Amino acid sequence: MSDAPTTWLVINSASGSYSEEAVAALEQAFADAGHPLAETVTIPDHEAPDRAALEAAGVDLLAIYTGDGTINGVVTGLYGWSGKVLVLPGGTQNLLAKSLHGDASAEDIVAALGRGELGCESRHMVRTSQGDGLCEVLAGPGARWSDVREAMREGDIGGMATSLGEAIGESAGGAAVKIVEPALGKPEGYPAVRVFPEQGALGVEGYGAETLAEYAQQGLALLRRDFREGPHDELGQHACVICRCDQPIDLMIDGERMTGGSEERFELRECPIEFLALNGQRPAS
Numbered sequence: 001m002s003d004a005p006t007t008w009l010v011i012n013s014a015s016g017s018y019s020e021e022a023v024a025a026l027e028q029a030f031a032d033a034g035h036p037l038a039e040t041v042t043i044p045d046h047e048a049p050d051r052a053a054l055e056a057a058g059v060d061l062l063a064i065y066t067g068d069g070t071i072n073g074v075v076t077g078l079y080g081w082s083g084k085v086l087v088l089p090g091g092t093q094n095l096l097a098k099s100l101h102g103d104a105s106a107e108d109i110v111a112a113l114g115r116g117e118l119g120c121e122s123r124h125m126v127r128t129s130q131g132d133g134l135c136e137v138l139a140g141p142g143a144r145w146s147d148v149r150e151a152m153r154e155g156d157i158g159g160m161a162t163s164l165g166e167a168i169g170e171s172a173g174g175a176a177v178k179i180v181e182p183a184l185g186k187p188e189g190y191p192a193v194r195v196f197p198e199q200g201a202l203g204v205e206g207y208g209a210e211t212l213a214e215y216a217q218q219g220l221a222l223l224r225r226d227f228r229e230g231p232h233d234e235l236g237q238h239a240c241v242i243c244r245c246d247q248p249i250d251l252m253i254d255g256e257r258m259t260g261g262s263e264e265r266f267e268l269r270e271c272p273i274e275f276l277a278l279n280g281q282r283p284a285s
Contacts, residue, residue, distance in 0.1 A: 005060035008039045010048060010074055012066035017090045022106075026065060026088070029107045033114025035061070048074045051081040059083055061276075065106060067091020072134050072254040079272045084120065084284070086113065086276045093255065095135040100277040109278065118276040120284050124197035127267040130251055130258040134271065136196035138252040139243055139264060140177040140189075177249060179204065181242035184235040193243055194228070195266045201237035202268050208232075241266045 007030065011023055023040070030037050039057070041049055043066070054062060062078070063086040064071050071087055078085070088106040089097035100121065101109050112118055126133035176189030185193075190206040197203070208231070243249065244263045251258040276284060 005035065006038050006058050007035045007061045007063060008041060008049065008054070008057070008059050009037050009063045009065060010041045010043060010070075011090065012043045012070045014044065015066045015070065015090050017065075017092075023065070026106055026110065029110040030063070033110050035110070035113060037063075043070060048077060050077045051079070054078070054081055054083060061086060063088060063110075065090035068093060068095050068135055068254040069256040071096055072132070072256065075134060075271070075273055076132055081273065084274050084276050086110075086118070091255075095254075099135070100275055102278060104278060112278060113276065116284075118278060118284055121275045121277040123271045123275060124200060125269055125271045126195050126197060126202060126253075127269045128251060128253065128258075129260050129264060131253055132269065132271070133195070133253045135254050136194055137254075137266060139193045139195065139249050139260070139266075140245070141175065141191050141250055175246045177243045177245045179206070179235065179241060180244050181240075182238065184241070185233050189245070190233075194232075195241060197268065198237060200268075201239060202241060202266060203237055204235040204241055206233040206235055239268050 009027070009030070012018060027037055027040065038059070048070075049059075049062070060083050062074075062083060064074055065088040066074075068091055070091070075085060086109070087097045087100055088109055089101075090106065097109075104112070109118075123134070126137045128137055176191055177193050178187070178189035179185055179193060184204060185206040186208075190208060192207040194205040194207065195202050196205075205228075242263065242265050246262065248262055249260045249264050251260050251264070
């Protein structure tokens with residue numbers, strides 16, 4: 001990377017950590033770090049920049065201050081771009097930011113950028129029929145929990161009540177997802193199978209209805225709890241996993257819900273984008 005890279009910032013005004021004050025502080029942090037922003041792109045008011053837009057503007061570094069779902073949408077639209085991506089924690093879970101930087105704040109990460117303390121990191125991802133998961137994919141009726149999250153984030157009390165009831169019902173009595181290749185876990189399947197990149201392989205976990213039901217009983221505490229912390233079956237590491245269900249499989253890809261087929265193949269792939277990270281694997285160039 002040159003001494004004065006052209007840097008853009010993408011923010012999401014609907015994201016969990018968004019405020020005008022936070023964005024202003026972040027823009028100042030970039031200036032203080034010697035990386036003044038050439039452009040700030042606000043989603044959903046404007047379209048996310050794609051590879052062509054960044055190449056046309058000569059952008060070397062794209063910082064993204066949003067939640068995991070928006071990060072996914074931006075990054076998967078950049079395949080083939082030669083610049084670097086700096087993920088900043090700007091959402092609710094911030095799974096990718098935590099994986100790259102630990103619990104550092106957005107301002108601390110930018111300050112580390114200015115001190116030359118960030119390195120490059122290549123990452124693996126989960127390929128599905130509906131897109132790539134940079135952090136994780138949740139397969140099965142348990143993916144309905146994303147609807148609850150969206151309703152709560154938007155302050156839609158009626159929608160929250162409806163989606164909460166549907167999520168509980170589907171988790172407890174919906175068609176289970178079976179892991180058939182390789183044959184893993186409970187023969188009857190799980191209401192939620194989590195697949196995520198881990199140490200050069202796909203980690204696989206199965207969550208039973210009892211875990212998701214306990215999760216549901218917390219009511220509004222849902223926002224403060226994480227189903228990943230509940231009891232589950234750890235099903236090892238694999239390069240490829242195939243799941244089947246008696247109906248189309250609900251998917252939650254980096255927090256965004258999709259609908260797959262009755263059989264879904266999850267493959268480990270290398271993400272064709274390089275990220276900057278605290279304690280990155282290689283010096284930034």
